[in-house]
Amino acid sequence: MAFNSAAVVACSPLSIPSPVLFGAEILSLEANQVNDFSRTVGFGLYANHGAVDVQAANICNVSIAYTHPGQNDKVKVQMFLPTKDWNGRMQAIGGNGWQTGLNLVALAGMEAAIGEGYASLSTDSGLGTSDSPTWGLLSPGNTNRYLLQNLASTSLNDLSILGKDRVNSYYGTPPVFSYWNGCSQGGRQGMMLAQRFPEAFDGIVASAPAINWSELFVGDLWPYILMNTMKTFPRPCEMQAITQAAVTACDGNDGLVDGLITEPDDCAFDPTTLVGTTIQCTEIGRNVTISMGASILTQAIWEGPMGSSNSSLFPGPKKCTTLSSTDATSGGTIALTTCSSNGTCVAAPLPLLTPWVRKFVLKDESVDLSKLTRGDFERLLHASVNEYSSVLDTNDPDLSAFRARGGKIVGYHGLRYFNNVTELGPNIHDFYRMFFSPGLGHCFGGNGAYPADTFDAMRSWVENGTAPDVLNATFVGTTRLVKRTLCPYPLKQTYDGVGNATEDEGFSCK
Ligand SMILES: [Ca+2]
Structure with missing residues (x-):
């Protein structure tokens, strides 16, 4: 995807004007050039992808702090913008556990994403990066509702708006495609975006989403x-x-x-x-x-x-x-x-x-x-x-607005909610496909096979209209089997008794 690299401005707060975000006041913007960044991001760490070897990447590292006036919060958003070889796309990385992003796992995902040419970004939603909600109780009897709201929904739309704005400021053009990538908490965030902020992203990967959090x-x-x-x-x-x-x-x-x-x-x-x-x-x-x-x-x-x-x-x-x-x-x-x-x-x-x-x-x-x-x-x-x-649950089965704007959702696990969406209308597979991998743990691990092509399957669907009929999954940490093809729910992986199962032969989706 071509962009005019000559239009890229210097990586400096002086050349990147402060963004405008409705309902927010920008507190600070930092921008630092980082050159020759290299790292191998291992299998399973970059959610919904395989391993990535990042080689000598040059990026503009942008950090934004902002507050929602009256709420006494301070939200941090960070972006890695490839200086050259930008692929024209933006990929936001979700969180896990109590962390909404910008923790070690999300940062690894952001780094892997720049290795693939994406402008990558993530938010801490004002929570910091503790793996427990130390912020949850203001005093006995009084919960921190504003930060819970940030975690639940508000910071997600903020991230999309700030990200597109920063990309436009830096490259002189907005991203051609914007994507959300998450599993678990990140999966819940993805479903919240599809339900409440359908314009925020063109495509969403929402694996193992915590749909009914409150329950x-x-x-x-x-x-x-x-x-x-x-x-x-x-x-x-x-x-x-x-x-x-x-x-x-x-x-x-x-x-x-x-x-x-x-x-x-x-x-x-x-x-x-x-x-x-x-x-x-x-x-x-x-x-x-x-x-x-x-x-x-x-x-x-x-x-x-x-x-x-x-x-x-x-x-x-x-x-x-x-x-x-x-x-x-x-x-x-x-x-x-x-x-x-x-x-x-x-x-x-x-x-x-x-x-x-x-x-x-x-x-x-x-x-x-x-x-x-x-x-x-x-x-x-x-x-x-x-x-x-x-506040938190993402069980609204009405995805019609996201569907109407051409959005696509792909992920694995999270099938009960899929049934609820199916009941609202036919042809759900035209924009939303979920896959089941027997034995696969939460996001990664366990005895089942891990579909490392989940994100790329979503991207092809958004950009080329190629709907994923299967996901290609790999067994991790075991030598007994190599790979297995996963089927879009409610189709089931069926073995017909013919062929070498260890070579993924003899399976079909029925
Ligand atoms: Ca079996």
């Missing part, structure tokens, strides 16, 4: 509530063994024994059949026996939270999904325990969720969450949705 951040506390009320605290090895047995039992249901379950909802495995089974527990170096408590707990977590009338409050995780993790920051519905050297274990709430419950729902950091009853849980879930759904 999810209480709902995923369910295993913790169950463990405490059942007084059952299984070791990680016990939960891993149960999950592994479930995968083994249901693996072949999809026609191929490959360690992956294509249709977890169809897995009828009963964990209580394992009670009394001896397993080797590597974390303590001896054998343990699978308990009735751990089996019942597993079944209850898979079923999802139940209310006082035994009705479902919130859909559970797919059956046979892993309920144990050594990575406490991974999020999701897992039964996390911490065990002392004398062998006793206690339930550990997920670090991602506890600040939400304490600061935003209860507004009191002194509450002992281990004392919560099932009734408390039900009330908390209702309170969270009631107060915050309209």
Whole structure:
């Protein structure tokens, strides 16, 4: 894509005029030339892409600080503008966990993006880069609503406007195409943009989006509530063994024994059949026996939270999904325990969720969450949705404005919301495609295959009208399989029994 490189102005605050942003007051603008920047950004770090080797890039590094007058906030936006070899496009990088961007992962994504020629950018939404919302409570009983609003939505549209404006100031032309790239928090941000600010980006990648935040951040506390009320605290090895047995039992249901379950909802495995089974527990170096408590707990977590009338409050995780993790920051519905050297274990709430419950729902950091009853849980879930759904959740199925402006959305996982959009109108695949990878963890990792071409598939769709019929995914950290083709939901990856599955032969989307 050609642009007149002679029109590029010097990388200096003097030559880049201060931007105008409605509702904001610009506090500062810095611009520094950085030359010969090189870095290898590894596989999985640049969301929805493969690895990128950045070689001797010259960029203009622009930082903007601004405030929304009256809100006492200070938002930082940073942009990397390739001095030469700009590809004419802008790519905004989303956040993860409690961070909206500009953290180490987002910065790695921005650096990888300049290696591909993009003008890249990200925002901290005024939150800084702590991985916990230290800003959440102004005083006991009083939440920081303005910063929550920044996180939820406001800073995202600001980023698009500032980014396009800075690109125009620096290159003398606005970006030909503007893209959002995110997973998890970044996926939620992408869906917020599509729903509330449809003009902000031409194309959006929103993988593993946290769609129903207000429900999810209480709902995923369910295993913790169950463990405490059942007084059952299984070791990680016990939960891993149960999950592994479930995968083994249901693996072949999809026609191929490959360690992956294509249709977890169809897995009828009963964990209580394992009670009394001896397993080797590597974390303590001896054998343990699978308990009735751990089996019942597993079944209850898979079923999802139940209310006082035994009705479902919130859909559970797919059956046979892993309920144990050594990575406490991974999020999701897992039964996390911490065990002392004398062998006793206690339930550990997920670090991602506890600040939400304490600061935003209860507004009191002194509450002992281990004392919560099932009734408390039900009330908390209702309170969270009631107060915050309209602020944070991205479950509005009406994407008609984004569709009408020619926008395209691609991502993997996040299928329940896709069903809701489908109900509003036909031909959803004309602008929105989501893919499912059996066994793939949250954004990256796990046993499933990772689709590193997700972003480029979206870009081709926007620019050439080439809709992605499949995504090409690669298994990471395992030698048993190499690659697997992913299908756009609701089509399912089906193995016809012919061909070498390890070479991705014999699969079709049906
Ligand atoms: Ca299988």
